[in-house]
Amino acid sequence: SQQGEEDPQALSIQEGENATMNCSYKTSINNLQWYRQNSGRGLVHLILIRSNEREKHSGRLRVTLDTSKKSSSLLITASRAADTASYFCATDWTGGFKTIFGAGTRLFVKA
């Protein structure tokens, strides 16, 4: 498989709690991105972090990147029921033209 690994595979939390998702990858990268996908829909870009960055914030999202461990995490603070979706990390591979997606974390936020 081309995909990296994400954990957990599924996460169920109460509204207002924080959600943390982790991603590990295998190759050297230019950037790492996080995407969201609602059921039956296309993917929507959330945030991009460059390989020389360690942390980035956007609204309720916080992303960290550790290139020495080839891992990233996405934190969603103060979650809402509308955050229920699948979340994917994607790596922009330095060796070619592929943007490679992980298997995703399915987040369910209970109202």
Added chain:
Amino acid sequence: GAGVSQSPRYKVAKRGQDVALRCDPISGHVSLFWYQQALGQGPEFLTYFQNEAQLDKSGLPSDRFFAERPEGSVSTLKIQRTQQEDSAVYLCASSFRDINTGELFFGEGSRLTVL
């Protein structure tokens, strides 16, 4: 249009039929990607175009799969002699960048069911 448009949204094919899936990227976007997404899985890379040039087709699962983008805009993914294992959602994405260093804009996908 404002976004990436894919058609058809749903396609049911009998095993052995040929299918063609269309992607209309955002105007002016240089890069175009095709992905295959099985149920409950992440998107798997199929192929990449930079304008009309197909620079990476390493993800195409067999020679039954063929993609083209003849004028550097609209792209078509063709699957010949469809098999049940081809059932999946086929996603198209485009980007204004000429390499894989930025945000991808995705269409809603074409869901293919092979009976």
